[in-house]
Amino acid sequence: MTNIEKIDVVQDIYEENDRIALETKESLEKVGVFVINVMGSPGAGKTSSIINIIRSMPEESFYVIEGDIESDIDTIKLKELGINAVQINTNGACHLDAPIVQKYAKKIDMDKPGILFIENIGNLVCPAEFRIGEHIKMLICSTAEGSDKPYKYPLAFEKANIILLTKCDLKEFVDFDDDFFRKGIKGLNKTAPIFEVNAKTGEGFKEVVEWIRKNR
Numbered sequence: 001m002t003n004i005e006k007i008d009v010v011q012d013i014y015e016e017n018d019r020i021a022l023e024t025k026e027s028l029e030k031v032g033v034f035v036i037n038v039m040g041s042p043g044a045g046k047t048s049s050i051i052n053i054i055r056s057m058p059e060e061s062f063y064v065i066e067g068d069i070e071s072d073i074d075t076i077k078l079k080e081l082g083i084n085a086v087q088i089n090t091n092g093a094c095h096l097d098a099p100i101v102q103k104y105a106k107k108i109d110m111d112k113p114g115i116l117f118i119e120n121i122g123n124l125v126c127p128a129e130f131r132i133g134e135h136i137k138m139l140i141c142s143t144a145e146g147s148d149k150p151y152k153y154p155l156a157f158e159k160a161n162i163i164l165l166t167k168c169d170l171k172e173f174v175d176f177d178d179d180f181f182r183k184g185i186k187g188l189n190k191t192a193p194i195f196e197v198n199a200k201t202g203e204g205f206k207e208v209v210e211w212i213r214k215n216r
């Protein structure tokens, strides 16, 4: 009879992913690049927040990897603003993983120390499960999505190092319940700060930038 050895494929995939993520993180650390994995639902305000942070830190060099299932709309937008960006299209995959990020990170000439934003695929589920070489995870959540999101999609909130609540200008129109939202997060994550922002006016980003400067 043949000997059958049972292997845990899912476990192996995560381990290999984490190994490559660590490799990317360490190689970028060597050139002084701090990596922020930007996660959130489609349209939550990920690109808008990245742009606001970049504008608020003129002393810094920035690089962006844009992850989308299709299109290069966000990358074009960033390039038009003079931001060094490359696009990854996953053609269906709902998250970025470490191997694809490692491949595309090599396509950006990171000639100066700075900050690399990796905008993950718009999705509140899968991106939270995969390390991609980041130092921190920044979760972007908008008031328009509703205040119950921490309860329905806990992993993203649990893993976040910093949370931005965007579209605060729309709060009154979407019946956003602040207490319910914050209570949901506190039950999952006691350390991540929550910053309320408005990407249209830039309000709130000064505090976000101060936090990044302190924690990088």
Ligand SMILES: Nc1nc2c(ncn2[C@@H]2O[C@H](COP(=O)(O)OP(=O)(O)OP(=O)(O)O)[C@@H](O)[C@H]2O)c(=O)[nH]1
Residues within 6 Å of the ligand: 040, 041, 042, 043, 044, 045, 046, 047, 048, 049, 074, 121, 122, 166, 167, 168, 169, 170, 197, 198, 199, 200
């Ligand atoms: N009123 C208001 N609109 C916002 C704010 N932030 C973003 N938006 C708008 O929301 C829409 C989506 O913003 P994006 O920054 O493209 O969101 P995203 O998360 O990058 O979207 P995907 O990459 O498609 O997942 C755009 O029309 C923005 O102008 C905000 O604070 N207030």
Ligand SMILES: [Mg+2]
Residues within 6 Å of the ligand: 046, 047, 048, 074, 119
């Ligand atoms: Mg975007």
